[in-house]
Amino acid sequence: MSLPYRRSFVEIDLSAIAHNVRVIAEAMSPAGVIAVVKADAYGHGATAVARAAMKAGAWGLAVATTDEGLALRALPEFRDVRIIVLAPTLADEAAALQGAHLDVIVGNLPLLQHHLALARDRREPARLHIQMDTGIGRDGFRFDDLSWLEAFAPGDPSFAGLMAHFSCSDGLSESDSQFTHLQQERFEEIRRTVVAAGHRPLIHTANSGAILRHRWVAGDLVRPGMMLYGVDPAGTLDPPLPLRPVLTLKSRLGAVRWVKAGDSVSYGRTWTAQRDTLIGVVPLGYGDGFPRLFSSKGMVLVHGRRVPIRGRVCMDQFMVDLSEVPDARDGDEVVVYGRQGDERLSLEEMAAIAGTIPYELTCFLTARVPRQWHGAE
Numbered sequence: 001m002s003l004p005y006r007r008s009f010v011e012i013d014l015s016a017i018a019h020n021v022r023v024i025a026e027a028m029s030p031a032g033v034i035a036v037v038k039a040d041a042y043g044h045g046a047t048a049v050a051r052a053a054m055k056a057g058a059w060g061l062a063v064a065t066t067d068e069g070l071a072l073r074a075l076p077e078f079r080d081v082r083i084i085v086l087a088p089t090l091a092d093e094a095a096a097l098q099g100a101h102l103d104v105i106v107g108n109l110p111l112l113q114h115h116l117a118l119a120r121d122r123r124e125p126a127r128l129h130i131q132m133d134t135g136i137g138r139d140g141f142r143f144d145d146l147s148w149l150e151a152f153a154p155g156d157p158s159f160a161g162l163m164a165h166f167s168c169s170d171g172l173s174e175s176d177s178q179f180t181h182l183q184q185e186r187f188e189e190i191r192r193t194v195v196a197a198g199h200r201p202l203i204h205t206a207n208s209g210a211i212l213r214h215r216w217v218a219g220d221l222v223r224p225g226m227m228l229y230g231v232d233p234a235g236t237l238d239p240p241l242p243l244r245p246v247l248t249l250k251s252r253l254g255a256v257r258w259v260k261a262g263d264s265v266s267y268g269r270t271w272t273a274q275r276d277t278l279i280g281v282v283p284l285g286y287g288d289g290f291p292r293l294f295s296s297k298g299m300v301l302v303h304g305r306r307v308p309i310r311g312r313v314c315m316d317q318f319m320v321d322l323s324e325v326p327d328a329r330d331g332d333e334v335v336v337y338g339r340q341g342d343e344r345l346s347l348e349e350m351a352a353i354a355g356t357i358p359y360e361l362t363c364f365l366t367a368r369v370p371r372q373w374h375g376a377e
């Protein structure tokens, strides 16, 4: 889609992706880094991010769906890269997954048996990663169910990996931390049994929260998502590793004008000017993935200063109060997420204001907001 007149866009710093991959690789060495690029790399653009991550030394990539995996596999540069499909798949996707040599997570016995039978028919090992539910309560074999182990012949090359996912490794409370420990203890016991049975699958459990705060869980591979994009899932601005922010959401002001005391702004008349107020319109709204939750709560940067959002966020625009920057003009740059001058509106801070998580803010951004990638190495 060509959008030559769009005034709102996202800048993505690929050198920051490369930096973050290297920081993770160094901290978790010798574990390899699986760059999690599902959901179009959390809204950052899967192809560009995957390329930057692989160049920076990532071991492989992870996506959520079969279609996301096939789309990357179709690109010649990712022909031989390991790509893991993380979310549950159905038996009718197995042929496509194996045909494209995608690594696949398996968390129930019928699906495992289906994949193994297909691999026998194809006379080629599958790349199956057994998912154990150690407490996430989502997909996977329950931690005390090892019935699947008998499905693998000794040394079966289709048994590529053994993995689990944490439910609260990004939490900062003592009970979150204790639960992460419990999950890892459950996993360790399973790993010991699997190894004793003569298997050597790739071991991986760590997402961003675990990498940042429970580094001892490192196995053969780690699966960072949000921290690749420079964001601490715990919402702190001084994460334990020196991450660099990747995404900046920018726009430009329009319709700058004075409203009179007593005038209301936007739908529902939820904000009324107490005094004559300089108001500008930012051409970005919930149709672009800028949440309506920011109505009269969020702020943006203009001339390096924080200026508040007034009234409801509309589908295509929202209004800001420019009283503190009276020399603001139509066309001036607005930074919605990111840095302008000495000021910064981090995704962590903005997510807290909206009562959500940074993941949602980046994933929400729709195709109407063009991505501009720079800093490729």
Ligand SMILES: Cc1ncc(COP(=O)(O)O)c(C=O)c1O
Pocket: 036, 086, 165, 206, 207, 208, 209, 223, 224, 225, 226, 227, 233
């Ligand atoms: C199985 C699995 N591993 C790793 C990740 C990456 O998580 P994070 O973005 O918190 O690092 C996810 C994301 O939800 C996931 O589902």
